[in-house]
Amino acid sequence: MRRRGGAGRPAAYSGPRPDDRDPQPIATSVDDLVAERGWSQPIAVGGVEGRWGEIVGPDVAAHCVPEQFEAGRLTVRADSTAWATQVRMLAPTLLARLNDDLGAGTVTHLQVQGPQGPSWKKGKLRVKGRGPRDTYG
Helix, strand or coil: CCCECHHHCECCCCCCCCCCCCCCCHHHHHHHHHHHHCCHHHHHHHCCCCCHHHHHCHHHHHHEEEEEEECCEEEEEECCHHHHHHHHHCHHHHHHHHHHHHCCCCCCEEEEECCCCCCCCCCCCCCCCCCCCCCCC
């Protein structure tokens, strides 16, 4: 007895080899979804955080962390102004390493920021004025 498909056509039967109707491995499904949605570059850049030490080296990774990636610009924050200066001098080398890992042209600019000072703002309300003075020296 043969099963009939729609519009009088015979229904397709599964053969001895896998086809599109068989269960697919999750990795294949995820890869297809990533490619379909155009998420390849953001996922690759997101993976940089986990491999930051491998890409830039352990010395730089100990003093500098990636913060943001937007439109080809990677922003990193150093833990001291000395390390911010050092990373700025290493920027061409780091850009080459990042683009080797992520694909050519993924990171076009490396913006290096120094450490953030302490915030004296507390609560929702603010009073205009000069605020706290330099009490560190």
